[in-house]
Structure formats: structure tokens, C-alpha cells
Amino acid sequence: MSTAIKDGHDRFPPEPWRVREIGLDQRTLAQTESLFALSNGHIGVRGNFDEGDPYGLPGTYLNSFYETRPLPYAEAGYGYPESGQTVVNVTNGKLIRVLVDDEPLDLRYGEIRHHERVLDLRRGLLHRVLEWQSPAGKRVRLRSTRLVSLTRRSLLAVDWCVEAVDEPLRIVAQSELVANEHIPALSNDPRVAAMVENPLEAVENGWDKLRAQLIHRTRNSELHLAVAMDHVVEGPGEVTCEMASHPDWARLTAATRLGVGERLRLTKFVTYGWSSQRSVPALRDQVTAALVSALDSGWERVVEEQEKHFENFWSGADVELDGPVVIQQAVRFGIFHAYQAAARAEQRAIPAKGLTGSGYDGHAFWDTEMFVLPLLTATASDAAADALRWRWSTMDLAAERARTLRLSGVAFPWRTIRGHECSAYWPAGTAAVHVNAAVAVAAARYLWWTGDEAFGRAYAVPLLVETARLWMSLGYLGDDGEFHIDGVTGPDEYSALCDDNVYTNLMAARNLREAAEVARRWPPDGMAPDEIAAWENAADRMAVPYDKEKRVHEQARGFTGRKVWDFERSAREDEYPLLLHAPYFDLYSRQVIKQADIVLALHWCGDAFTAEEKARAFAYYEPLTVRDSSLSACTQAVVAAEVGHLDLAADYLAEAALMDLHDIEHNARDGLHIASLAGAWLALVAGFGGMRDTPHRLLFRPQLPPGWERLAFAVRPRGHLLRVEIVPGKVTYSVEGEGPLEVTHCSGRRQDVLSIRQGRPVTRKWKAVRPLTPRPPQPPGREPHRLP
């Protein structure tokens, strides 16, 4: 890991607002394509080179544009989903190839004299500068700026130019649309996507002047896709342009001669549209309209819109820190990508990888609600609302799934694109019913932060009520008077089919209570009068297993009695991630934890534990948790901070934030870990900021990582913009917005309710939490990623 960090440092110098790659490491092409991916939540393009080749994994994605594929079972079972959904690499519109005299520009040949790619996090632009000498010695300079517009949902735009450096050159630029690109197989890891070969069937192609379009459809899912491109070509002299189109490609070829220092510039606008319902002519018109609008505005205006959009976003979402610049950079990188993944998703899913790669088949999981939506709800609540409206829009499928499972209410899928359950291994999929609480609690949380009553009535009520009904049909009041939920899989995927998983039970209890609250406020039609009382009764009696001998909560009933995994052996034999080296048979029956499970409950259901219980649980589970999932470090950071292990929290923060920049799990090539990136924000805000959205008001328990001088962040609770600035020993709360905002300030055991008004910041002292246990060890070899 330390090597990875070093590499990371060499390759991406720590700069607060940019991710800059200098030079080129061909071995990590696929990783950098993920890092430099641009998206607006509707369309996403990987950071492939303008000239297409070489590539690690070519990728252009449209949110929820997928193909279905049969899910094979050697031994089938009742209720197994018959088909899966796989994100499709759609028509590539990024391509601008160039012929330098008589040689194609390709970085595998000739000499790279300078190469730099810069992701501008503040503005949402990807810049590239290249000076290249062809094998025959011809030198060109190439500059490009690429953007996926946040203000124009369907638009990808590239401003590209090539310059002759030291002698006159013949230059041919070719701007293309290409469908059905070859996709290389990257790995045998089951988490990597299934490949769909040639997913697109040609429907129509054509060109006119410098514009061309392609229309395709998928074979099984029957989705139609239209892509159009147009160009502005500027040369020093005459430029010969030729257009062509073909079922799977369309091309502008622009040929000219450049004197020394002269440039050929291409501005390329590409618009995408897709639908399962709209007709081919409607789609054709839609992409053309968007294209003409972009041409009408022109490149400069489009860039200006982008900058303004991001400026507004950052004003209420940025986190500033006086600490390691690499963390400042990584945290902004994380916020940027989490926002990109969601901003214009507009009632479609936010996949685990956003639109940055095809990992996990492009599926969305519970990550969205538990790790990404907390950030979005606090900083860009419209995007959070849309994500929840997407869940709501799939409730018919979730209700059908619940019926299949012989349950009431709704059962949201473990993994999906469109809303159908696509999990083919049910013990680690369908059985992870906690996804339903994640959705429900996220809806309640959004309501809490925004007070959006229209949303509450139309979306939060059905989401909360129907998930509450699921829990009531799944769980039962046992003879012991407690409400039990048996046979489910919690967040820790190295356990499965457990009884009374603490996280699941406590989240279900939250779900039931929040459902009771909204159902009282906005009573749904035809509700049985005693239903709400039954929910509250179940929530009150929810079983929370506790090991009295070990004086610690059990991850699930019986967990702490199990045999502890042989971590020494796994370290010795280099067996991480364990799922690739040990059978579930073994993992499931031992004390070994893939990712924060009960520790996640300590964060999100903290009221259910005393401070001492939290400290003891964290200390107990830390040596069992191997973090073979990227959904772990951020939560461990939050709880480590709460129980006073600030240095450990800082380490976990670094791991969460650097997951992809340092390629900690060696799979950033498949796409970014959006939840981990959003989790880095949680590590700072909920961890060191100590922020909790408790029933009545926001609560903060400010602290700082050892050696940091300052941490400042902004959130947008209930119509206010709240800024929190933490410096050693002191914190300042300031507010923009009408009326006072109450917050709870905690320091040690003391809690103060502060009322803060615009223009009257409030400063308070804070003391670090005194840890009740020594810093707990991790399994050998699984210590957190550390800054050098």
C-alpha cells in the first residue's frame, strides 16, 4: 500500500482544487480513465483519450440505459431473478483522432515530450495538454478541454486543437461517433461487470454538413438511443471537411496544412437521448434540438454556465481544511464525483460506480441511500430528492418482489438498474433486507433536512409506510416479548442469514418509528387504526442482542460466541480480499467482518447505545474487521472519532478519501467507489465535525485530527446555509438564511443548544473526546491506509 501512496503522490501532486496527472503510466490507464471521468448523472464519459487509443476500458454511459441478460443457475430456486441488467457502453462521442503528416497520433508510439491531464474540480472541466513527436520526428501540440454539462443534461462538449510545433505539417483530424466498441476483459473478479458483446443494434444513421447522428437500440431491453454531433472547425487556412456515416459509426474528417505555430481547432458538441417509450423521430428531434441549442450558445457560453453551476454548488458543499493537502484534494475529488454522479440523474438510480465505469454491472445498491444521500441531502438536496423519487418510481416492482418473497409492503432490490432484483446469489443479495430501511430512513432524513412537505406527502409516506409493512411481515414478536427479524444478511457480507442483526433491527426500528410519524401527519387512505401502534410496539421491542459475558453488543444473535477467524494465517498467506480465497461456508460461520456492520449502527442509530457501549463495541469489532469492502473505512472513521481515537479516525478518513486516487482496492479501473468518496465527507463532517441529525436539531461534537489547524464545512439544513469552522479548541457556527437556526453543540459530556442568526456567528470551545479504551488493533496486515 505504501507503494500505491508513493505512486499516487508522484502522479497526482497535492493541489487543493485539481487532480493533475503528469506524464503517462500506460499500466494504469483504466484507473485514470475512472478518475478523469466526467458525468452529470445522466450521461457519463470515462477519461479516455480524445484519440481513442490506447485505452484501458472505453466507456460512455447513459443512466439506466442497460441490456438484460439471462441469469444462469446450475441449481435454480423459487423466486430467483431470471434476468439481470447490465449497463451498456453506448456510442462513443468523445473521439477526435489525428493523423500527423502520415502517422496516427498514438501515445504507444513516438515520443511523449509532455503530457498532462487536469481535472478541474472547481469548474467541472477536464483539460489535457500533450506534446508528442511522431516516430518520424514530427512534433505536435495538442490541447483539449472536455465537459459534460451540468446545465444541459444531454450535452458532452470538447474543445480541441492541434498545433504544428517546429515544422509545417499535414494534419487530418477525425471526429467520430462509434458504437459497439470492443470491450476488453479486465478481470475474473465476480464484482466486475458481465460483458455484453455488441449490445447495440443499428436503427438509423445520417449526416448533413458537419453534423451526423446514429440511432441504435438494445436487443432485449428494447431501449432506443440517439446520438448526434456537430462541429465548429477553425483552421489558419482552408480546411477540407468530409462527412460519412455508417450503421455503427459517423465521422467528420478535417484535413489541412499547418505552418509552425498554427492551429487546427475543433469544437465538438455531442448530445445524447434515450427512451424506452419515445419514438425514433422523437429521439432524433430531441438530440438535434439539444445540439442546435449548444451551437447557438457556443463553447464559451457553455463553459461559463458550467463554471457558474459549480460555483453555486461548492458554495454550500465545500470542505476546507488546514491539514494534508492530499486530503483536501481527495475530499474535494470525492464530493465532486459524488455530485457528478447524482446532479442530473433525475429520478434514475445513482449506481455504485456512478457513470464512471461498468463495475458491478452499473448497478445501484444501498450505498446510494446510506453513503451518498447523506452528503447530497445536506448540500444538494434536489439531487437527493430525485434519487428518492427514483426509488419511489420502482415501488410497483418492489411490491411485486415482496409478494414473491411472501412478504407485505415493498422489498427493494439488492442490486438493480431499473428496479428489478438482479441479485443472483440471494444470501448476499435479497437477504440483505436492510436496503429497505436505508431507503426509508433516507426519505425521512431528506424530509428532516428540507421540510419539503410536498415530498413528504407524495413520496416519504408511501416509502416509509410500505417498508414498515415489510418489516412487520418479516419480523415477529417472539415468546420472549421481543421483536425479532431472523434469517437476514446485514451489511457485513462475511456473515449471512443471521438472526437479529443489530444494524438491520435498529434501522428497521427507525424505519417503523419514522413511518409512524409521517403516517400520523399525513394519514394514508384506508389504514387500519392499530397499524401505527403495532409499528411503534415493534420498534420499542426490537431485539438488540447483547453478550452479557463479553459485555458487548452482538453483530447478530450468537455472533460473539463464534470461532474467531485465523487472521494470522490470512496475513501470512496473503488472502485478502478473503472472498477470493475462502469459501462463504467458512467465512459465514466465523467472527470475521468484511465491513462495518454494528459499527454502522453505532453511527446511524447512535441513540440506542451509551457512550461506553459504543466504545466497547468499537474496540471489540475493530480487530475482526478486514475492510474487504470500500464501504467500511468512512464509517470506522466516524465512530473512531466519536469514541476518541482521532488518529485512527484520520487514518480511516484518508483511506476512504484516497480509495480511488491511491487505488487502494486495485479496482478503480472498473469505476470509482462513489460511496467511499461520499463517505470521506461523512468522515469529516460526521466524524470530526461530529454532526448528527438528531430529532430536534443538528448536533455537532467538533474535534480535529491530530496536527490539523482548521476544518470548515457548510451544510444546508432547513433553508439555511450553516457554516462550521473548527480550529484547535474552538468552533464557530455561522448561518445564512431567515430566522434563527438552533444547533446542539457538544463538548465532553456537555451539550448546549445554540440559536444562531445570520450575521451573528457563535463561537464555542471544544475538548476532544477522551477514549475509554486503548486504540484497538486491526487484523494483522489490515491496518488502515496511512498518509506517508
Add this chain to the structure above:
Amino acid sequence: MSTAIKDGHDRFPPEPWRVREIGLDQRTLAQTESLFALSNGHIGVRGNFDEGDPYGLPGTYLNSFYETRPLPYAEAGYGYPESGQTVVNVTNGKLIRVLVDDEPLDLRYGEIRHHERVLDLRRGLLHRVLEWQSPAGKRVRLRSTRLVSLTRRSLLAVDWCVEAVDEPLRIVAQSELVANEHIPALSNDPRVAAMVENPLEAVENGWDKLRAQLIHRTRNSELHLAVAMDHVVEGPGEVTCEMASHPDWARLTAATRLGVGERLRLTKFVTYGWSSQRSVPALRDQVTAALVSALDSGWERVVEEQEKHFENFWSGADVELDGPVVIQQAVRFGIFHAYQAAARAEQRAIPAKGLTGSGYDGHAFWDTEMFVLPLLTATASDAAADALRWRWSTMDLAAERARTLRLSGVAFPWRTIRGHECSAYWPAGTAAVHVNAAVAVAAARYLWWTGDEAFGRAYAVPLLVETARLWMSLGYLGDDGEFHIDGVTGPDEYSALCDDNVYTNLMAARNLREAAEVARRWPPDGMAPDEIAAWENAADRMAVPYDKEKRVHEQARGFTGRKVWDFERSAREDEYPLLLHAPYFDLYSRQVIKQADIVLALHWCGDAFTAEEKARAFAYYEPLTVRDSSLSACTQAVVAAEVGHLDLAADYLAEAALMDLHDIEHNARDGLHIASLAGAWLALVAGFGGMRDTPHRLLFRPQLPPGWERLAFAVRPRGHLLRVEIVPGKVTYSVEGEGPLEVTHCSGRRQDVLSIRQGRPVTRKWKAVRPLTPRPPQPPGREPHRLP
């Protein structure tokens, strides 16, 4: 079910030694093909008609002749088997078709004037008599007798003749070998076999005089198969014979004219040989040699040998009863098929369906050791020894599997033909580690019954020691001082991945103790001195969960606290078998039991429970057990008898015995339920006979089903032939063999040790067990199959 019984009665009149079908029900062709299957454990032929068509499922099987096929996983995991094994329908040698004048004899056309098939259980012969009138009004009588020889492993023989009834006829008989028959798809039930299309690749074919042979091989498993046939043709006059062969078929065509009452007779000998190692010429010679030997002996001698073989078998295996004849018939049918499945298996597996059909892909499971071997060990111990030697011969594969699972010792497969794990759903497969105890305990049991020291040293020691090592690596001494085995699946497949499954734990304890015993007697090389002590310590401390509130043992830790299945709903909505109507997700977390689990422990590990505990456990689990498995009724019969519910025991006996004759599970078409059939013997001998093989001597607790006048059976313990004859109130033990045999006779609470010598039978009184609980109910609609 009552309809099934009625059908059964109409179709198979109750006769003590025969199963006779009168007439023909085309809808149940596949079922009767299973019932009338003949086998010797090496080759097996379904009861297809001589003339081939019509058929339900054509079937000719050679033990362990299989093809591999890839096992697909939509989500793969570490250690999942990559390929499965599927029994292959090999070259059909049974075929003798006939052309009557100018019409093919086919029972779907013309008129069946008389048709009878008779399975002679006493002699091992299948007879058929047919009088048929062709659509053109030509009448023939056809008689055939078919046998699969128990004394000649590779021989199938048919004596066939056709007679002109009331006018002279031109007759053409065609005797064939046909490879790659078309296999119809029978069902969507996952328990039905995967189909392999055209599994056989032609290698060689040829003919000479009336003899022909075909040699084929499988594509992936690379097994070679040779089949040869020869004929004796007898006509009243000249018979024109013509031979032909082709890669996938060979044929004798015999044409003649028959006057009224004249007959054309064909005696057909077919020999089979296969190997993964022997050369094609070697196989060719092998089948020819067997063929010439059969021809040399002739039909009558072959039949005589068969009769003698069976006479000898029945003399030490028969069960006689003065009770319902339908049960007498069914029990002999069961013993016959169980013996057929094993007699000449000779160190190959005994599949769950024997060689009577392709159900379960032709795989062997734990059924063999737990249900079939008890019968064989007591009555035909050579066959039991061979079955155990087969397990022993796969120990290298089982050791490799254990390593894959990160365990010590050996891990036998859940399902297999050759020895490789072929289970593609591990929670109901690999996790059912109790298969290892079944193997080990069966080896110890064989040793107990036979005193076969050579076997003990060479086979029992490695089987017991290596399985003991498995348990030691799988289980652990918990902080509570008990030895726990977590995350396993017991016999009940409606639970999975349980902790401390009582059956598994108690069988593991037996395994450990038996291993300690043989390892002390025949110390293996290089054994650590404290290993035996560790086994005994683990066995002594084995966890056996008990619910103190409910005062009943738990099937597994926590089981009795779970929510009880909604049996009313399942009855109302006709949801049996549940696995086709409910997800595992639901089943696994409820109190609902597919098949005897703890009740199986009550039988086989009875010493671990008091009489009251047995009665209470039986009463508790009975209303939860739906018997969606055929491996349940026989065990429930045994334990019902032990706890004094004799009428219930009789009902379960009937269900076990009539499983296939009455087609209780509607899948006899896929092959017979050999374990249930052998289980009927257990129901009688261990149930009403109360036989237990306790450490020092056989124990009997004789009882009779209500209304029965007599039950007599024979077993062969330790070189003796012991006959037990139970009549109301009295039991007589008599012995053949040298020296005295001690048995324990129980009646009520009293136990007497009897010493019995040849020629001096001992008679004792018995009283029925007084039940401690009322007769327990079953889930609604799941009451046992009852005699009308």
C-alpha cells in the same frame, strides 16, 4: 393422495412377491418404467417396452458412466465447483421391435386385448405378456422375460417371442442397439436431471453373424463404452436374418412367416463394458467375452443362476408380515430395488435413484450411507463394504475439497457420481457436512456388524480418522466449554447454515468416538499422541442445544425461538412442496421442516436422549415437518414406534414403502426413491422390531402395528443369521451360525440380555410402549399417506 392409492390398487394388485400391472395407462408410462427397472448396480435398464415406443423416459445406465457439464453461476464464488456430472443414457440394448404383417407393433395404435407386466421380486425377472391387434386387425401374442444378471455383471438378457393368434402372419423382428436416443424434457423441477443431448460420440461399430457391437465415448469425461449383442433365433420355419451396423445403431432384422399358434423366439444377450482407462480393443474384447460366456451358458442357465442368487439373498433379507398385503408387497419391492441398486456396484456409488432413472442427475448423496447401507449391512454386507470402499476410493478428491474449504481431513461431496463435489448451491449442498459423519458412521457400523478386520484396518481407519479431523477443524471449543459446529446445514433442507445442528453434532460426536476407537485399535502412522484424546474431549463436550422454556431440544441453536411457518396458508394455497412455492429466504428463517432432522438423531443417536426427551421432541417437531422429502417418513415411523405411536408409525411405514408404487411425490418417473424404499425396511426392523446396533449387542424392542398378527425378519450380525418373529405379545429369536449370539430384548422399561444358540430359539413377551404424549398432529394437509 387417496386417489393415488386407489389407482395404485387397481393397477398393482396386492400380491406378496410380485408387482403386476394389468392393462396400460399411457399417462404413467414413465412411472412404471421406473418401477419395472432392472439393475444389478453395475448396469440398469428402465422398464421401457421391448419395442421401444411409446416411452416415458428411455433409460439405460451404467454405474458411474457420466458426462461432465459446466455449472454456470450468475454470481460465482470461491470454491464453487466448475463442472457437474450427469448420468448418461447409454446405448439401449433392450430393443426388439416387431412388424406385424405391414404394421409396426405400437401400443398407441390398434387394440390392446391383454397386457400384463410382472416384476418377479423373488427371482429378479421382468415378465410381459401382450395380446395386440393391429389397426388392420392382425393379432399377435407377445411374451418376453427380461433380466439384468446378478451373477454376470455386464449382462442384460431378454427372452422374447411373438405368436400369430388367429391367422398366418408375416413377422419381422428387429433387435437393436441404439445410442443417443432422444430424451424428452419431463419437468421444470430443479431436482430433475440436466439433459445432455447426444452425449455419445461414435468410435467403432461392426457386426458378424448375429452379433454386433458399438463403441462410443463421451466428449468431456472421456469415458469409453462398448456394447455387444448376440442372438439365438428360433422360428417354426426358415427365418431370414440380416445384420447392419452404423455409428449410432446396430440391428438384427429377422423375418419369417408364422402359422396360427406358431412362434418366433429371439433370445437376446447384451453385454456392457466401460472404462476411463482401458483401451478400445480391451473393451471390445471384454464385452465379447461376456457375451460368449452368456451364449455358452444359454438362457435357461442364466435364469437359473439368477433365481439361485435371489433365493440366497432373500433367505437372509426377507421381511414377512401378516398385515396388509399391499405393505408386504411394497416392502419386498423396496428391499428388491435397494439390493438391485447395490449388489454389483462394486466400489462405485449407489445413486439416490439407483440405476432406475436420471433424477438428481444420477448423483449419490448421504442417502446411501444413512438409509440404504443399514439395510445392506444387515442383509448383504458385501454390497455395503463395496459402497464404503467407493467412498474410500474418493478420499483424495475429498481431501482436496477439504483443503479448498480450508479444512483438515476429508470433506465428502454433497452430491456426486465420481467423487467430485457437484453441488452448485452450497448452502443446501457443501454446507451439509453431516454427509461426512454418515460415511464414517456407516463404516463403523459395517465393522460392528461384520467384524471384518481387514476392512477395518484398510478402510474404516482412514474413513473415520480423516472425517474426525474434518470435525476438529470445523468445530471449536467455545468459551462456554462446549464444542460447537457453526454454519452448517442439517438434514432439514428448509433450514441452512445453522449453528449446532443437533443431528450434525451428535453424528460428529459418534464419528469422533468411533474414530478414537479404531485409531486405538489400529493406530495410523504418525498420529499425534494427543489427537485421540482431543477427539474424545470434543465428543464429550459436543453442544446439544436445548430450549429450557419449551423443554425440548432445538433442531439447531435458536430454532425453537423462530416464527412458526404459516401452515394454514400453505394448505389453503396448495403450496407443497414448499420449495417450489416459497423462497429459501422465507423457509430458512421459520420453524418449518422439510424432513426428519432432530428426529433422525432420535433414531441414530438415541443414547443422547432420555425416553421423555424423545417423546417430547417427537411431539414438538411432528407438527412442523412437512415431509417434502422422501427421506422423512421412514425415520418418523421408526421414532413414532419408539415413542409408542404405533398407528402413526404404521402410517409412515406405508408412506415410505409406497413412495413409488403409489407415486406419492409425483416424481417416480425420474427414478425410484431408493432411500425411502430401504427406509421401509428400517421402519419395520428398527421401528416395529425396535432394532438398534448398540455398542455391545443388537437390541430389540418388539412391537406390532395395530391389527397385525406377525412380523418376521432376518438379519446377519457377526457371522450369524438371526431371525426375529414378532406375534402379538411374543417374540421369538432364533439363530443360525456358530456359537451363541447375545441380543438385548426390551419390553417396557425392562431389558434382558439373551444368549441364543442355533436350534434353540428363545421366546419372550413384549408390551407396547406407552406413549407419553398424545398422538401429535402433522401440518394440515401433510398427514401421512394412509392405507385405504
